[in-house]
Amino acid sequence: MLNDRMQKELNEHINAEFWSAYLYLSMSVWFAGKNLHGFANWMYVQFQEEQAHALKLLKYVQDRGGSVELKPIAEVPAGWKSPSDAFLHTLHHEQKVTSLINALMGTAVELKDYATQNLLGWFINEQIEEEATATEIYRTLSDVESKPGILRMVDKEFKARAYMPE
Ligand SMILES: [Fe+2]
Ligand SMILES: [Fe+2]
Numbered sequence: 001m002l003n004d005r006m007q008k009e010l011n012e013h014i015n016a017e018f019w020s021a022y023l024y025l026s027m028s029v030w031f032a033g034k035n036l037h038g039f040a041n042w043m044y045v046q047f048q049e050e051q052a053h054a055l056k057l058l059k060y061v062q063d064r065g066g067s068v069e070l071k072p073i074a075e076v077p078a079g080w081k082s083p084s085d086a087f088l089h090t091l092h093h094e095q096k097v098t099s100l101i102n103a104l105m106g107t108a109v110e111l112k113d114y115a116t117q118n119l120l121g122w123f124i125n126e127q128i129e130e131e132a133t134a135t136e137i138y139r140t141l142s143d144v145e146s147k148p149g150i151l152r153m154v155d156k157e158f159k160a161r162a163y164m165p166e
Helices: 002-033 035-062 082-110 114-144 147-158
Strands: none
Touching: 002 035, 002 082, 035 082, 035 114, 035 147, 082 114, 114 147
């Protein structure tokens, strides 16, 4: 049985993951509007991944006999200065998500909730990758953004990203 405080915090994080999904869907729409369809695809895959994160937590709460609460998803930003600005926002957002997951782990440790610690271990590893990827793309874009030809090449490369369920 899931502790009440743990359940409440996991439910809040389900909402945070859906908010992340919504943020990346917004970025996908923004990139499509800029005629950068590879970037739009990359962000759409990110949207799908974040939905999967939310659903992974949701199923876990169910499996532990807890109750799932689906709260409203707050509004997300809709515009960025440039592609690199969108990826800098992505990086800062992922850093924030990492701190939220660390706080969840803190609660699970405090409550000696070993099953939740185990689940959160997966999310902690995922965040290492998320931050590394966002950093790499942000740095690349900062270098090539002023060169439209290279930006087009990156866009073409990003068309190939496909969502892979776990
Ligand atoms: Fe996530
Ligand atoms: Fe993420």
